[in-house]
Amino acid sequence: AQKVTQAQTEISVVEKEDVTLDCVYETRDTTYYLFWYKQPPSGELVFLIRRNSFDEQNEISGRYSWNFQKSTSSFNFTITASQVVDSAVYFCALLNFGNEKLTFGTGTRLTIIP
């Protein structure tokens, strides 16, 4: 069975602060894929990143960075110098090998205070 835990239900930070969203996953598979999606107030789901289990390199994309640690089954997401436009619900998701069902965490609602 697979599971994704986003323990932080809601986070509020002041604009320009850095913030890290936690994601812990459980799976018995050795091959799997991890995703992050953003759901802004308008409601759509925006793809942010996909990571394969065999690639533990951290990734940086502008103000966004991801820290993948297989040893702790975590795939955390950091936003540096946060902006009001970053306010959204962020979902972490897991896709096991040979399976086409994404398992989502319950999401973290991030509010950036101007």
Add this chain to the structure above:
Amino acid sequence: NAGVMQNPRHLVRRRGQEARLRCSPMKGHSHVYWYRQLPEEGLKFMVYLQKENIIDESGMPKERFSAEFPKEGPSILRIQQVVRGDSAAYFCASSRMGGQGNTIYFGEGSWLTVV
């Protein structure tokens, strides 16, 4: 948004009516998924389809719900005799060749309200 088109964006139905939600995958994508987001719950998988085939419908309620992805035209999620508990956001997603090693892109969602 990566180009998965869903319509309608918002739909209101009375109890007992039918709801039809449409999804056009991204260009070049032949794999379609439907997910449901209930209030205060996360996103849950419903069904996975390829052209003219339902591959995995393990997340679909046993009754009143059906999905198709015909050879021509959009994928359709159909809910018959809607009840209040069907009120939710329904998201369609697509991928080029399945999620194994490929990105899964979502649409903007269709918000169903049953009154």
